[in-house]
Amino acid sequence: MHFPITRGIVFQKQVAAVKAVDGVSFSVARGETLGIVGESGCGKSTLARCVLRLLDPTGGKIVFDGHDITNLSRAEMRPVRREMMMVFQDPYASLNPRKRVGFTIAEPLEVNGIGTAAEQKRRVQELLEVVGLSPEHYNRFPHEFSGGQRQRIGVARALAVNPKLIVCDEPVSALDVSVQAQILNLLKDLQREFGLTYVFIAHDLNVVRHISDRVMVMYLGKVAELANDRELYTNPRHPYTGALMSAVPAPNPALARQRKPIVLQGDVPNPINPPDGCRFHPRCPRSREGLCDVDEPQLRELGADHFGACHLPLEHWPMSEEELKHPAEPSILTT
Structure with missing residues (x-):
């Protein structure tokens, strides 16, 4: 993923490019957690957005569940998007402050035309229970929750359409240590229960070690090392x-x-x-x-x-x- 740098106002000309992700190749097995670590600016979040086609990559190929999704149109991507979701880094910025929690979690169901209004409400209340919140929180606004509770809401939203892959972009970096442990344990429990596959991005090496099966280390847009968690941390x-x-x-x-x-x-x-x-x-x-x-x-x-x-x-x-x-x-x- 190269971001062009242009010069000029009317007739813009590309003069250079920021090589945010350059020649990165990896695979993730079903039910596995791949941790991605590296310092700020190494391309972790850009890579995650390319995987989910939130960014159209400059080159290369993205294969999801055996199908090449690199050049699919927006309409063709819609059924694929049901199977891949994202938990964002900032629990304060990733939720709409003007929308109630019930609407936020139900939105993926509504966009994909899943269930009636009553069924969607029942599904949202079930998800709130799954992530450790009360179904009575359905009508509350995001400002009424703590940071850890907001991140649980983000996890519930990601689970709404029963995805196969969840990309977690530093989901615990903005939280206190005790709350981090709760969210990590929740993610592991949900993985065992629903057979989820995670791509887990973080700065904290101890957090990555706790949750990952394999770890990929990135530096300046490239893969430096890739191994299972025990091998990488001991050798x-x-x-x-x-x-x-x-x-x-x-x-x-x-x-x-x-x-x-x-x-x-x-x-x-x-x-x-x-x-x-x-x-x-x-x-x-x-x-x-x-x-x-x-x-x-x-x-x-x-x-x-x-x-x-x-x-x-x-x-x-x-x-x-x-x-x-x-x-x-x-x-x-x-x-």
């Missing part, structure tokens, strides 16, 4: 993933003393003009001149169901400062 192979893991506080003091924090230098490069070779190489402590700044690493298998895009992956974790800065010769050079 990160990409230096960027290692830097993220080293920033997570360890509850065990002995474990915390073993870890060497990886402090990245510099800032994230401009997505309008990303660096040649590996996009992470200007900040990578293991970067090697003539390799990382020339050849772009492709996503390759580094272990069983463990993929990374790095010429010089980490051998083990945690690493000493000497090992980190002086990597061994790469066993495989990916060009």
Whole structure:
């Protein structure tokens, strides 16, 4: 997904493009939770909106349940949209303050022509109970609820049409820690009950570890690493993933003393003009001149169901400062 940058008022001409998502490829199995992590601006939310066709991708292909939906028209997308829903990040901005909660949750049913008015009301009240709210809240306005309760309303709205896929775009980042746990447990319970598939986007690595089956790490619009949750958290192979893991506080003091924090230098490069070779190489402590700044690493298998895009992956974790800065010769050079 490239966003064009234009110049001119009357005759606009494209002069550059923001490469928000560039060459990202992954799959999600039915009933699975794929966590997506990365710092702000790496393309997580843009990727989510492309998956749901809220944005039309610049290139590539989106396949949902065996069907290519990349070029479907708005009318052709309508029956597909019933099967894919989204829980938005901000529980305060994602609900219309002028509409009652009952109308907000029932709107997907009305748009898709599901049930009579009485059946829709009964369905909304059932959903309110499912997400831990009272059916009596049907006629309340959003301002009468707390942040956690509003996010539960967002979850109820996403469940209204029995979707197969729910994209959760940082659904707990605006909530207190205790409320975060309630929402995460609710999502896991609903997944077991209804067989849901989640794409779960978050900044908090502990949150992603709690809910995800596999985790994908993104950096500047590309996939840096992809593995199951246990493998990624115990044996990160990409230096960027290692830097993220080293920033997570360890509850065990002995474990915390073993870890060497990886402090990245510099800032994230401009997505309008990303660096040649590996996009992470200007900040990578293991970067090697003539390799990382020339050849772009492709996503390759580094272990069983463990993929990374790095010429010089980490051998083990945690690493000493000497090992980190002086990597061994790469066993495989990916060009």
